[in-house]
């Protein structure tokens with residue numbers, strides 16, 4: 001069996017590649033990073049280490065790599081033969097890989113009518129839907145119905161913290177022990193990929209929203225508040241009482257929304273939050289705040305980890321959530337110079353002022369209560385410094 005996986009980065013090697021290997025696939029990693037691809041082809045294996053007391057290691061084999069810049073034809077051929085296609089490239093990169101996927105699918109269906117599934121494993125709601133849209137735009141109209149009939153784009157939620165890596169061996173990756181990969185079975189075409197570790201569900205919304213608005217919201221709150229206070233790592237941020245207080249406050253606000261929206265049991269959700277806070281405090285992981293905070297324009301987007309739960313909170317409970325507002329205020333202040341989106345955000349703040357810059361990035365009205373609450377919190381945050 002062959003899997004084609006786009007993105008041989010942290011989550012690609014440390015999570016998706018690991019489960020595909022265990023399930024018996026040969027994984028073809030497709031990436032633009034020449035060093036990583038060369039190393040994959042040279043070593044044909046890499047090590048995953050679990051970041052806990054025992055530091056257990058697992059060697060992942062049965063892999064090869066393709067540099068999609070240098071050899072797009074090889075990617076097309078790999079798609080022709082693929083039994084499953086997965087991605088972990090970053091939400092913003094999905095449009096960039098759509099072209100080669102479209103070409104691969106068209107070539108595949110010249111001789112092979114076997115259905116195939118493309119699963120985007122990105123931190124966003126509707127990642128596979130988005131990829132599907134970009135792929136279909138690149139398929140001639142007349143062939144779209146056939147492609148839609150044979151290609152599944154099931155949405156997915158993936159959860160495992162994989163920090164930036166620095167090991168002697170380039171491909172080695174250290175990951176937290178916990179993982180969860182939930183896939184929407186309604187979106188599957190043909191047979192479900194038989195991968196131990198994938199949980200198939202008939203309604204993904206509760207899973208992706210619970211995960212995005214707890215793990216990713218909580219992490220992002222710690223990252224932006226921690227950075228605001230001059231800290232470097234998630235652990236340092238979580239050890240800071242004001243940051244911990246705001247993380248807990250924000251998660252209790254997103255929790256109210258999730259419990260109300262999806263009917264999760266309150267006590268169970270509180271236990272879920274506690275477990276996630278424990279994961280952020282893992283002493284065996286050193287996770288830079290700038291990794292977790294990366295891409296503030298995306299993270300301040302209307303369907304992402306702050307604005308969607310904040311606007312839902314307003315709709316459900318009639319007021320803007322004060323802790324999420326603090327996090328939004330810290331996020332709009334994020335000015336890490338090595339982050340292109342942070343630079344663009346700060347340029348917008350300078351040009352437009354905080355209120356308009358926030359309205360532009362969140363697509364909310366300048367007078368929206370969530371924007372106003374965040375502006376008020378900008379002043380309050382200054383007292384923390």
Ligand SMILES: NC(=O)C1=CN([C@@H]2O[C@H](COP(=O)(O)OP(=O)(O)OC[C@H]3O[C@@H](n4cnc5c(N)ncnc54)[C@H](O)[C@@H]3O)[C@@H](O)[C@H]2O)C=CC1
Pocket residue numbers: 006007008009010011012030031032033036068088089090091093096097121122123158159160161162163
């Ligand atoms: N690291 C983590 O803990 C988690 C990450 N995710 C999601 O997984 C995705 C990837 O994140 P990471 O692995 O952390 O990032 P990463 O930066 O380690 O990996 C991304 C990989 O994609 C490659 N890439 C960039 N452009 C490409 C292109 N055009 N074609 C093929 N490959 C390309 C990069 O070279 C890199 O190797 C993101 O959407 C992230 O939100 C989800 C859950 C956990």
Ligand SMILES: O=P(O)(O)OC[C@H]1O[C@](O)(CO)[C@@H](O)[C@@H]1O
Pocket residue numbers: 123158159160161162215216217219220291292293294295
């Ligand atoms: O990958 P993104 O969306 O930029 O955000 C970083 C997030 O990735 C994760 O590492 C895994 O979900 C989280 O720890 C963190 O919230």
